[in-house]
Amino acid sequence: MMKRYKDLVPWIIYFLVFGGMLFVRGGGHYVHLAMQIIILGLFATSFNVLFGKTGLLSFGQALFYGLGAYITGMAAKSFGPDYFMWALLAVPLVAIVVSILLGALSLRLSDVYFTMLTLAFAQLAWGITIKWYGLTRGDDGIQAIPKPALLTGNVNYYLFSFLVVTACIYFLWRLDRSPFGSVLEGIRQNSLRVTFTGMSVFRHQLLAYVISSSFTAIAGGLYAGIDGSIHPDMFYWTMSGSIILMTILGGMSGFFGPIIGVTIFVLLEDMVGRSTEYWSFVIGIIMLIMVMIFPHGIIGIATYFGKFFARKGGQVDNP
Amino acid sequence: MTTLEIKNLSKHFGGLHVSNDISMSIKKGEIAAIIGPNGAGKTTLFNQITGYISPDNGKIFYKGEEITGSNPEKLVKTGIVRAFQVASLFYDETVYNNLHLAALSYHGKNWNFFSNRHASRDIEDHCRFILERLGLSKKAEVKAFELSHGDQKVLDIAIALTMKPTLLLLDEPTAGMSPDERVKMTRLIKAIHEEFELTTLFVEHDMDMVFGIADIIRVLVRGELIAEGNAADIQNNPAVIEAYLGYEVL
Ligand SMILES: Nc1ncnc2c1ncn2[C@@H]1O[C@H](COP(=O)(O)OP(=O)(O)OP(=O)(O)O)[C@@H](O)[C@H]1O
Ligand SMILES: [Mg+2]
Numbered sequence: 001m002m003k004r005y006k007d008l009v010p011w012i013i014y015f016l017v018f019g020g021m022l023f024v025r026g027g028g029h030y031v032h033l034a035m036q037i038i039i040l041g042l043f044a045t046s047f048n049v050l051f052g053k054t055g056l057l058s059f060g061q062a063l064f065y066g067l068g069a070y071i072t073g074m075a076a077k078s079f080g081p082d083y084f085m086w087a088l089l090a091v092p093l094v095a096i097v098v099s100i101l102l103g104a105l106s107l108r109l110s111d112v113y114f115t116m117l118t119l120a121f122a123q124l125a126w127g128i129t130i131k132w133y134g135l136t137r138g139d140d141g142i143q144a145i146p147k148p149a150l151l152t153g154n155v156n157y158y159l160f161s162f163l164v165v166t167a168c169i170y171f172l173w174r175l176d177r178s179p180f181g182s183v184l185e186g187i188r189q190n191s192l193r194v195t196f197t198g199m200s201v202f203r204h205q206l207l208a209y210v211i212s213s214s215f216t217a218i219a220g221g222l223y224a225g226i227d228g229s230i231h232p233d234m235f236y237w238t239m240s241g242s243i244i245l246m247t248i249l250g251g252m253s254g255f256f257g258p259i260i261g262v263t264i265f266v267l268l269e270d271m272v273g274r275s276t277e278y279w280s281f282v283i284g285i286i287m288l289i290m291v292m293i294f295p296h297g298i299i300g301i302a303t304y305f306g307k308f309f310a311r312k313g314g315q316v317d318n319p
Numbered sequence: 320m321t322t323l324e325i326k327n328l329s330k331h332f333g334g335l336h337v338s339n340d341i342s343m344s345i346k347k348g349e350i351a352a353i354i355g356p357n358g359a360g361k362t363t364l365f366n367q368i369t370g371y372i373s374p375d376n377g378k379i380f381y382k383g384e385e386i387t388g389s390n391p392e393k394l395v396k397t398g399i400v401r402a403f404q405v406a407s408l409f410y411d412e413t414v415y416n417n418l419h420l421a422a423l424s425y426h427g428k429n430w431n432f433f434s435n436r437h438a439s440r441d442i443e444d445h446c447r448f449i450l451e452r453l454g455l456s457k458k459a460e461v462k463a464f465e466l467s468h469g470d471q472k473v474l475d476i477a478i479a480l481t482m483k484p485t486l487l488l489l490d491e492p493t494a495g496m497s498p499d500e501r502v503k504m505t506r507l508i509k510a511i512h513e514e515f516e517l518t519t520l521f522v523e524h525d526m527d528m529v530f531g532i533a534d535i536i537r538v539l540v541r542g543e544l545i546a547e548g549n550a551a552d553i554q555n556n557p558a559v560i561e562a563y564l565g566y567e568v569l
Contacts, residue, residue, distance in 0.1 A: 171433075179423045180432035186409055186420045193407045196369070197421040198395035198482060199429050207430075 044258030046215035052252030055188030060122030066235035068220025081146035095217035126235035141231035251297025328377035339542035355539035398485030406475035421481035489521040
């Protein structure tokens with residue numbers, strides 16, 4: 001009973017913070033920030049299914065973020081606002097097909113080569129997007145992507161993104177605690193033993209990769225609707241790199257760690273960006289210090305204090 | 320009935336012949352031992368039987384069906400399960416969770432990505448039963464890395480047993496144990512062999528154990544089987560004595 005209650009606490013905080021944004025009056029700027037946070041939060045949480053959970057470092061998840069954004073952006077731009085929703089529904093399906101292909105190729109390789117190959121695929125996608133001007137408008141990106149009337153306006157679109165992201169994150173949370181999640185943790189710790197308990201490491205990794213990539217693509221699709229403006233840089237390695245950084249900052253060992261990392265990162269960027277033009281430099285320094293002081297991320301601090309107080313309360317962990 | 324049959328198995332790494340034309344068969348319900356000096360190719364033989372590496376030549380049959388080239392996860396599901404020379408565990412997990420993952424696999428729940436992993440009573444009972452049987456119940460909530468070396472070896476076997484094997488392969492079950500622990504381990508292996516109606520194949524350096532519980536003993540030297548028989552046969556075999564001379568006292 002106690003345990004169930006403890007599981008609910010992060011969800012209550014999640015709903016208070018992100019649901020509360022709907023009631024901030026005249027806070028257009030903050031709603032806009034919150035929109036970026038939940039969408040990147042979905043990206044980072046999906047990424048962590050591979051990274052923190054399964055122990056697979058993909059340096060190319062931006063590929064799926066960009067893919068989702070471009071499918072949605074190009075469809076709505078070419079066929080009209082009504083196609084925004086249809087495109088958003090098609091995004092995970094396309095991502096499933098693409099990730100099965102890329103995953104089957106890259107997961108056959110050992111860890112380091114997996115990381116390199118995912119990076120290579122994403123850079124390739126970036127190159128194609130830049131060069132194929134006729135389809136993607138290259139370096140100009142796609143601007144003024146239309147949305148259906150119902151989704152127009154910051155608050156409306158935030159509400160919509162919040163619902164979609166929350167449903168996705170709930171799904172990933174269930175996965176985190178599921179038997180399949182158990183297998184992924186096993187693969188991270190000792191893949192040999194997973195094999196010898198009768199399970200295919202490759203197939204479980206592939207499903208994790210497909211799920212992670214599909215949710216990343218949904219996040220990309222949602223991003224296309226924030227300002228109606230997307231750019232090939234969504235595919236670029238710096239995008240993948242930022243997600244890795246935010247995930248480590250928040251803590252890769254807890255389910256909500258990545259969202260915390262994203263929140264801090266986006267808020268910092270907003271604060272620092274307004275006061276100095278060297279913001280990326282300043283953020284780099286802050287991140288470096290934080291990661292050095294808290295190697296297990298923000299979540300790590302929380303669990304450390306959690307344990308500290310639990311001990312004080314006289315609880316015994318192990319009989 | 321024959322549980323395992325190996326015909327003319329060969330494997331080499333570069334110029335090193337680790338399995339050299341090995342043939343043998345193991346009857347249902349037997350406890351069979353393989354002994355041999357370090358580097359003789361005992362673990363490599365296990366790796367081939369369990370599908371982890373494939374032989375260059377030769378065939379392996381399990382219950383009359385050829386399994387050469389099958390992958391390990393399939394073979395585990397058909398009942399060929401192993402424990403390792405160095406305990407292969409989920410070291411950051413509790414003892415209970417180590418078995419739990421194996422039990423999820425045994426009950427075919429490993430693809431379920433939406434339910435709670437601890438929801439199934441059957442799986443819990445399954446784990447509790449194995450824990451109880453191997454004397455690990457009191458340590459159920461201890462992390463695997465915190466266990467003594469001896470208990471880690473027991474847990475390694477417990478994970479294997481959770482998969483309900485027909486043919487259990489144990490690679491040096493008493494490696495690195497105190498004399499006391501060795502006696503206990505020997506008893507444990509004999510007991511689970513009977514209780515779970517296993518066919519057991521084990522590699523061991525501890526001769527008390529080998530001569531104490533094995534129905535049949537085979538000697539592997541430089542990839543070749545040089546002798547086969549019961550304790551008395553092996554102890555008096557001149558080729559065996561020569562192979563072991565100056566290496567270890569029989
Ligand atoms: N994958 C491999 N590649 C190359 N050589 C290998 C490989 N695996 C094992 N060997 C070599 O094959 C030989 C047999 O190794 P194996 O582990 O089968 O011996 P063993 O009989 O189990 O010895 P021990 O009693 O020390 O466990 C050794 O010389 C080892 O170095
Ligand atoms: Mg060995």
